Amino acid sequence: MSATADPGSAASSTPRAEDGAERSAADIRADYRTSFDELNRRLATTKLDRHVRFFNFGYVPLPGEVALGPTLSRAFPNPDSAQLLFQLIADADAELHDALVVEVGSGRGGNLGLLHDLVGARAGIGVDLTFASVAFASQAINSGGGFVQGDAEVLPIASGVADAALNIESAGCYPNIEQFFREVARILRPGGWFLYADLIHHGILPAYRRVLDQLGFALVTDRDITANVLASRERRADRERLALGEAGPDALAEWVGQGGSVLHGALGDGAWAYQILRLRRTDASPYAGEAPLFSAEEQATIHANSAFWADVLHLDASS
Numbered sequence: 001m002s003a004t005a006d007p008g009s010a011a012s013s014t015p016r017a018e019d020g021a022e023r024s025a026a027d028i029r030a031d032y033r034t035s036f037d038e039l040n041r042r043l044a045t046t047k048l049d050r051h052v053r054f055f056n057f058g059y060v061p062l063p064g065e066v067a068l069g070p071t072l073s074r075a076f077p078n079p080d081s082a083q084l085l086f087q088l089i090a091d092a093d094a095e096l097h098d099a100l101v102v103e104v105g106s107g108r109g110g111n112l113g114l115l116h117d118l119v120g121a122r123a124g125i126g127v128d129l130t131f132a133s134v135a136f137a138s139q140a141i142n143s144g145g146g147f148v149q150g151d152a153e154v155l156p157i158a159s160g161v162a163d164a165a166l167n168i169e170s171a172g173c174y175p176n177i178e179q180f181f182r183e184v185a186r187i188l189r190p191g192g193w194f195l196y197a198d199l200i201h202h203g204i205l206p207a208y209r210r211v212l213d214q215l216g217f218a219l220v221t222d223r224d225i226t227a228n229v230l231a232s233r234e235r236r237a238d239r240e241r242l243a244l245g246e247a248g249p250d251a252l253a254e255w256v257g258q259g260g261s262v263l264h265g266a267l268g269d270g271a272w273a274y275q276i277l278r279l280r281r282t283d284a285s286p287y288a289g290e291a292p293l294f295s296a297e298e299q300a301t302i303h304a305n306s307a308f309w310a311d312v313l314h315l316d317a318s319s
Helices: 025-044 079-096 110-119 131-140 177-187 205-214 226-243 251-256 262-268 296-312
Strands: 100-104 123-128 144-149 162-168 188-201 217-224 272-281
Touching: 025 131, 025 251, 025 296, 079 110, 079 162, 079 188, 079 226, 079 272, 100 110, 100 177, 110 123, 110 144, 110 162, 123 131, 131 144, 162 177, 177 188, 177 205, 177 296, 188 205, 188 262, 205 217, 205 272, 226 251, 226 262, 226 272, 262 272
Parallel strands: 100 123, 100 162, 123 144, 162 188
Antiparallel strands: 188 272, 217 272
16 A cells, blocks of 8 residues: 555645556555445444444534534434534425435444434435445444445436435545546436535635536535534544544544544645535436546546545554
């Protein structure tokens, strides 16, 4: 594996377009699958395994902001992660009642469980690359639908059936994000929601907006929530790191965004934004041409970003 990230470097959260160019998309996906499998394996050795249903960084309302969503039990173990979901849904909650929601990158299933139990979604179908996450979610979460292993760029979902597509803190791992965007456009019915939140490099964000528009999405909300996500990491990262065990590789600090990690630096150095994009699938037919919508330079940057985070988050049994 080629380590492009150096936690000790001030520039380590800014990959170059040539970084990771020698690694194929298949290799990058395999690296992510290995890392997620290993994280699930490590969690399974802890007492908290059954309580960990989210892999996202969470959201803390800043002074003057109001928390959104249903009131959770005081015993709910992941309130900041749930709040991130509720901020992303915002005023779409009524439309998600009795809806079919597809989550791409569903992880351990916490988002779809909340949508089914507290928002009233009729059914949630989770698609995730990692079998260990799918296996956990299938046993621990009632989504009203189910969880399947699959690739975000080739979704095992029929066309035009979904009322909403959800993607939280996952698409930055995809080496060909355009194909993912095309797949979301394909599975959504006209008028359906694409609810998308991720850490995105400022340099590529305008291209994302352009391509989503070309694929028939109308942008409803475009919101930078970096400060809220940082507040969540300040409040919870140290505790989450300890939950994974005191021993272990430095990459575990990356998974929780602990202070001093590359991921924490990426949130704070201004080059990256944690962005909420809420979009409607319009009546217009999605762009069906074969010609890429991202330029070759933009696609090289997307590929490099995906390879960069694969390196930063890398875990395996030998770590």
